[in-house]
Amino acid sequence: MELGRPTRSENLTSADRDVVLSALLARSSSGVLHHGALSVAAATHKISVQTVRRVWRRAQKSFERTGMFVSKSRICNTGRKLTSRTSNLERLRGAPAVSRATIRAAAAICNIPPTALFREFRNGRLRVAAGVAKLVLAEANMLQRLDFCAAHVRNDSRFDDTEHVVHLDKKHFNLTTAKKRVVLLQDEPEPTRRLRSRRHIGKVMVLVAVARSRWIGGHFSNGKIGSWGSLCHEPAKRSSSHRLAGTMLTKEGPVNKETYREKLLRFVLPAVRGR
Structure with a gap:
């Protein structure tokens, strides 16, 4: 069999x-080549005898180490040897978390270049953990x-099913966000939104009522009763470059005891009875 290789x-x-x-293995017995096996293999595959002998010697060394006749490429045994940085990386174990928040700071602790530390990230020897600070409960909260x-x-030492309990909570949301993602078709134009300031976006207080999910009348209820925002519409008192006086504006309404009671009577209680 001739190899499909050029003569160079x-x-x-x-x-x-x-x-x-x-x-070569076909022309050998007990690991010993027959007479003229190297020359025949070199002539058959159009390579030099030295190359065939080199392949056979590598296979013999591989058989002595692993018990298998394998002739590895010299590419596997070239280049700069990998440097073990285990001792350098172990320095991170005793360092405080605040002093190794960046790759450059961690590399300074390990006494290696930042590029070398980044290669350790790619090799999977290091990882980045982004933790969120957790609140501590005081004794009064407990x-x-x-x-x-x-x-x-x-009274029978069993927990109540809490199906008669409605949980109320107040949430503070932004009226909009500075950045929004929209899925469009290829021929649709991108929507344009205008804000007077991206740093000062209006907020709204929302009253949310939820209960335990249950089966009601043969259908499943997820327990979401409703949500009501504290927005109000007022006419503009003065004219400006953006609108005339009397233009209806949407503003955040006041949130106090009176408005909270009003929402309970007008929205929450009727919604609970409607369930």
Whole structure:
């Protein structure tokens, strides 16, 4: 079998070396080549005898180490040897978290260049953890939670199913965001939004009512009762370059005891009864 290689000198590929090694093994007995096997393999595959002998010697060394006749490429054994940075990376273990927040700071602790530390990231030896600060419960908060749990224990020492409880919460949301993502067709124009300031976006207080999910009348209810915002529409008192006096404006309404009671009577209680 002739190798599909040009006559000029070049390195053998892995497939070429496997073909040459298979031909040599076919002309060997107990790991010893027959007389003239190197010359026959060199003439058959149109390579030099020195190349065939080199392939066979590598295969013999591989057999002594692993018990397999494999002739690896010299590409696997060239280039700068990998440097073990285990001792350098172990310096991070005792360093405080605030002093290794960046790659450059961590590289200074390990006493290696930042590029070398970045290669360790790509090799999977390091990772980045982005943690969020968690709130600490005070003793008063723990007692409040314990009292809340104790209030839902029945006389028979079982927990209440809380199906008669409606949870109310106030959420503060922005009226819009400076950046929005929209899915468009290829021929649709991009929508244009205008804001007077991207740093000062109006907010709105929303009252949210939820309850425990349950089956009602044969259908499943997810427990979401409703949400009501505290917005109001008022006419502009003065004219400006943006609008005339009397133009209706949407503003955030006041949030106090009176408005909270009004929303309970007008929206929350009718919505609960409607469930």
